Structures are given as C-alpha cells and as structure tokens.
Amino acid sequence: MSQAERAHSSCNTLAGLSALIVIGIVVLGASAAQAQTFTTLCSFNDGNNTGGNVSGQPIVDSSGKVFGTASTGGGSLYGTLWLFGSGTLSTLYAFTYSNGANPFAGLTFGKDNELVGTTENGGSHGAGTVFYLENGVLNVAYNFGSATGDPLFPYSGVVVKGNSLYGTSIDGGTYGFGTVWKVNIKTGKEWVLHSFAGGRDGGNPYQGTMYRDSDGDLFGVAESYGAYGCGTLFRLHAEHSFQVLHSFTCGKDGGFPSGTIAAQDGILYGTAQAHGASGHGTAWQYNISNRKFTLLHSFSGRDGSDPVGGVTCQLQNSGGCKAGLFGTTASGGASGNGTVWEITSSRIFTTLHSFDGSDGAEPYANPFVDANGDIYGTTFLGGTAGDGTLWEITFP
Numbered sequence: 001m002s003q004a005e006r007a008h009s010s011c012n013t014l015a016g017l018s019a020l021i022v023i024g025i026v027v028l029g030a031s032a033a034q035a036q037t038f039t040t041l042c043s044f045n046d047g048n049n050t051g052g053n054v055s056g057q058p059i060v061d062s063s064g065k066v067f068g069t070a071s072t073g074g075g076s077l078y079g080t081l082w083l084f085g086s087g088t089l090s091t092l093y094a095f096t097y098s099n100g101a102n103p104f105a106g107l108t109f110g111k112d113n114e115l116v117g118t119t120e121n122g123g124s125h126g127a128g129t130v131f132y133l134e135n136g137v138l139n140v141a142y143n144f145g146s147a148t149g150d151p152l153f154p155y156s157g158v159v160v161k162g163n164s165l166y167g168t169s170i171d172g173g174t175y176g177f178g179t180v181w182k183v184n185i186k187t188g189k190e191w192v193l194h195s196f197a198g199g200r201d202g203g204n205p206y207q208g209t210m211y212r213d214s215d216g217d218l219f220g221v222a223e224s225y226g227a228y229g230c231g232t233l234f235r236l237h238a239e240h241s242f243q244v245l246h247s248f249t250c251g252k253d254g255g256f257p258s259g260t261i262a263a264q265d266g267i268l269y270g271t272a273q274a275h276g277a278s279g280h281g282t283a284w285q286y287n288i289s290n291r292k293f294t295l296l297h298s299f300s301g302r303d304g305s306d307p308v309g310g311v312t313c314q315l316q317n318s319g320g321c322k323a324g325l326f327g328t329t330a331s332g333g334a335s336g337n338g339t340v341w342e343i344t345s346s347r348i349f350t351t352l353h354s355f356d357g358s359d360g361a362e363p364y365a366n367p368f369v370d371a372n373g374d375i376y377g378t379t380f381l382g383g384t385a386g387d388g389t390l391w392e393i394t395f396p
Contacts, residue, residue, distance in 0.1 A: 043383030052387030056106025259310020304329030
C-alpha cells in the first residue's frame with residue numbers, strides 16, 4: 001500500500017448524491033445526548049488534477065478551509081496538495097517526483113502557517129522528502145537518503161516546534177529498521193535522533209504523528225519488533241535518551257501499534273492495528289507517571305477493525321484533550337469499509353459512522369477535530385470515482 005501546477009475543479013458535493021445523514025446519538029464528554037450529521041464533502045478522482053487515494057489527516061484553518069494531501073493523481077500522478085472551501089476542491093500543488101512523491105500522512109501547520117508534510121517516495125534520492133508550501137511555492141526542507149544511515153520512506157506526519165520538524169521513517173537508519181528524525185525547516189540541517197535496531201526497542205514506525213510534550217520529550221509507536229515481536233510504545237527524552245514504555249504482546253493489549261498519539265494530563269492515547277480480545281485491534285492509554293498501560297477498547301469487527309490511524313481529540317488552549325477521543329478503522333463496520341468512532345471521557349465507546357463505499361472506504365488516517373468539535377476526515381477509496389472522499393461529522 002505504500003507508495004508545479006494548479007487546477008480548479010468543483011467537488012462532487014452531492015446535491016442529492018452524497019448526502020447529509022443524521023446518524024444516531026452520541027454523548028460528548030458530560031454533555032447531553034446530541035444527534036450528529038455525516039456529510040460526504042467531496043469525492044476524489046486520481047484521473048484528474050485533484051488527486052486520489054487520500055490517506056492522510058486533513059487540517060482546518062480558522063476560516064473553515066480544509067487542507068490535505070492525495071497520495072496519487074495530479075499532473076505527474078505523484079500526488080497533490082489540495083484545498084477544499086466553499087464547496088470547491090482546488091489543487092494547490094502537484095508533486096513531480098523530483099521534489100517528492102506520494103504524500104501519505106497529510107499536513108501540519110508550521111509556525112508561520114505554512115503547510116508542512118512528508119512524501120514517502122521521490123526527492124533527489126527517491127527515499128522521500130519533508131516539505132513546506134509557503135505563498136504557493138513548494139520548498140523541500142530535506143531529501144531523505146542523502147547520507148549513510150539516513151531515514152528512508154517517511155510515512156509519518158510532522159511535529160512542529162519553532163523551526164524544528166520531527167518525524168519517523170519506516171526504513172533506514174543505522175540498522176535499517178527505521179528512525180526518529182529532526183529537520184530544521186530554515187537551514188535544511190537533519191539529525192537522526194534514534195535508529196531502531198529491530199530488537200527490544202522496536203522497529204518500522206508506520207504512519208501517524210508523534211506527540212511532543214512541554215519538556216521536549218517525543219512519544220510514538222514502532223509497528224514491529226520489541227520484546228514480543230508486536231511493536232512498542234517509546235519515549236525519546238530531550239532528543240537523546242530512548243526508552244521503551246510498553247512492549248505489545250499481541251494479546252489483549254493488541255499488536256502492531258501505528259498512528260497518531262494524543263495526550264492529556266500525562267496520559268498518552270493510541271491504537272494497535274491487530275489482536276486484542278477479538279483480534280481486530282485496540283485503543284489504549286498509558287499513564288506516564290505511574291507507567292500503567294490500560295486497555296480502553298477491543299474492536300470486534302462489527303464496530304470496526306484495523307485502527308491504523310491512531311487517535312485525535314479536540315484541543316483546549318492548554319493543548320490537552322477536550323470532550324473525548326476520536327479515530328477511524330480501515331475496515332470492519334456494518335459494510336466492511338471502515339468506521340469512525342469515539343471514546344468519551346467516561347470511556348463510553350460509540351461507532352459514529354460505518355462507511356458503505358459510496359461515502360468512502362478504508363479511512364487510514366485519524367480525523368481532525370476543529371475548535372467547534374466538528375470532525376473532518378478522509379478515506380483512501382470509495383466515493384463516486386472510487387478514489388477516496390473528504391467527509392465531515394457535525395453536532396448541533
């Protein structure tokens with residue numbers, strides 16, 4: 001599954017095709033029950049300049065404009081950066097391979113509101129890039145594979161702290177099992193902060209975005225290896241000291257963790273793609289201070305399977321989670337095409353939506369929750385052209 005032009009086309013926003021669907025009841029935190037509305041905002045088509053196969057998390061600015069990446073399509077078929085606003089999809093940039101190919105993880109706002117992300121392939125060495133789009137110009141901050149022991153093929157999103165960008169790669173490093181890296185967006189200087197050895201430390205960190213706390217510690221997951229061969233939750237203290245916080249057992253705790261890490265009040269939240277009580281993956285939390293791992297939910301298949309994207313939450317000004325945790329599963333649900341789910345602050349699990357193919361299929365990324373509590377996400381497949389969708393869930 002791995003793997004400079006502008007276009008403007010109207011989105012299939014479904015006056016009668018994609019639809020507003022009122023779907024059930026959900027409790028947000030301690031609030032009263034509310035009906036939610038699911039809307040397919042747009043169907044992608046990788047046969048045109050807008051791109052297709054959308055695998056990353058979208059982001060939303062203060063005016064309600066939605067930005068994201070498509071891993072295929074565009075003029076050179078290497079993927080696009082896109083903008084959705086006022087019912088219209090615009091291609092901001094189409095990758096050409098020389099500056100990156102197949103952006104998989106979506107986008108992050110930089111410190112000056114530039115759009116920052118990674119491509120899993122392409123660039124001067126064919127091993128991916130970290131880039132930023134500023135004033136309509138795409139800049140490559142670093143070409144991976146430029147030096148011996150470099151990161152290779154980053155599927156991860158980017159953590160931004162000032163001019164410093166942090167991410168992971170699934171391959172490369174000293175031992176060939178992936179890395180944690182840092183790049184200065186202004187100077188282009190790159191550091192390998194940790195090379196996974198494929199031993200007890202884990203290996204091959206897959207998609208998602210790490211979490212960085214106020215002390216500068218980075219928290220993330222490695223999909224494979226570890227003490228039981230099922231992946232690890234790790235901490236990189238002050239960019240130097242590496243620590244395994246939890247080794248997944250492929251038992252009730254789950255196996256093969258991936259995706260974005262969320263945090264609140266010293267508690268980390270994430271997902272594991274597989275295993276758990278029913279074999280379909282888990283959602284979990286980890287208390288940093290007392291080192292306690294807690295299972296939050298085991299997916300059954302009917303409520304979703306393969307929660308590859310991790311978790312997200314509505315952010316308060318302090319940076320902590322508000323309301324609850326949200327995520328997706330890439331398969332399972334009522335039609336087998338994946339789900340959107342929530343775990344409330346009181347640990348109540350709710351399936352918010354099951355995709356049926358026409359409204360999207362295989363959502364790989366965690367969703368984005370804006371300041372109003374509205375949820376935005378993408379699917380890799382499905383929709384009117386079969387190449388993925390952009391969707392929204394709103395609450396009254």
